[in-house]
Amino acid sequence: MDRLLALESVLNTIADPDDPALSRFIRAQPAAGLAGQLTEIVRAWRTEASGTAGSGLALALATSRALPRPASPQVVVSGPASASLPGRLTSGVAVEVVRSAKTSLLVASFAAHGALDVVDEIGRAVVRGVQVDLLLEESTHASVAFAMLPKEVRVWHRASASGVMHAKLLAADRHTALLGSANLTDRALSDNIELGVVLRDLATVAPLVDHFRWLLSPESGLVRAGGAA
Structure with a gap:
């Protein structure tokens, strides 16, 4: 400077x-x-x-x-942390990202089990008027983890049997996204050795959200509605 x-x-x-x-x-x-x-x-x-x-x-x-500078990416980890990489734990950051959503929340996960803190926070987001979309892998029965959420939550699965839905994403509105290796399971959020990053840059997050919104649109033909959570 x-x-x-x-x-x-x-x-x-x-x-x-x-x-x-x-x-x-x-x-x-x-x-x-x-x-x-x-x-x-x-x-x-x-x-x-x-x-x-x-x-x-x-x-x-x-x-x-x-001009305002975009926030730097933030590293998050599951499992053991060290002084070399003092990242925040995935479980807490996932809840924080969900809590920051004001209008929309996009969740993608290959597997889901437990993760009650995250699921409860998603439920609170629905109550305050956030539109929640869950893009889940059907073969892992991931939607069961969200069965207690309000009926307003929309669940999506791949329309084709070719390949799997393997992405892991939590995106709040168009401003914050958590990307990483961790599924929404208790072990992945806390015990497994997992690595992720939080992005808080609109110029980066917005196109990412737009891509997934396109995947969910009828014009893509790549996913189908799986019903309420």
């Missing part, structure tokens, strides 16, 4: 990319590779926007710096 502010300061004092002050600033950069990157930026300025004053580029940098 300090280097970016320093670059903005220099740009505010120069009129064009050939100003010696900019060359001196670039040569003084100690970070490996930074001088080369800045040289490429200057080259692009010279060839593509030579009529733009340095103050214009400084304003563009300041604007970009002020």
Whole structure:
């Protein structure tokens, strides 16, 4: 950040990319590779926007710096945790993701058994008006784990016997998604050695949710309604 502010300061004092002050600033950069990157930026300025004053580029940098940054991915684990990878436990994060849903919740799992904390939280989501869709593998009888949920919950299965529904996903609205190896079972959420990641970046999560919504749509022809949970 300090280097970016320093670059903005220099740009505010120069009129064009050939100003010696900019060359001196670039040569003084100690970070490996930074001088080369800045040289490429200057080259692009010279060839593509030579009529733009340095103050214009400084304003563009300041604007970009002020934009909100997407949250970093968060690692989650099941089983033993270590100091090398201090991730949060999958069971707690799964409940947290469900709790964050305001309008829709998309759940995909190959197998499901127990996981009462997650199932109970899904039930509370339904009560507060969240539309819940469960995309489950039929051959594992995963839907049984959700049998006590309200009838408003929609269950989906693959329409074809070719292949299985093997994805594991919890997606709250279009803003948060938990992806990983863990099924919605007690062992997978707590005891097995499993690994996952939570995404909280709209630009990444929204297309992922759109893909699964397309899978559930009649036009895909890939899934069929399995009835209420």
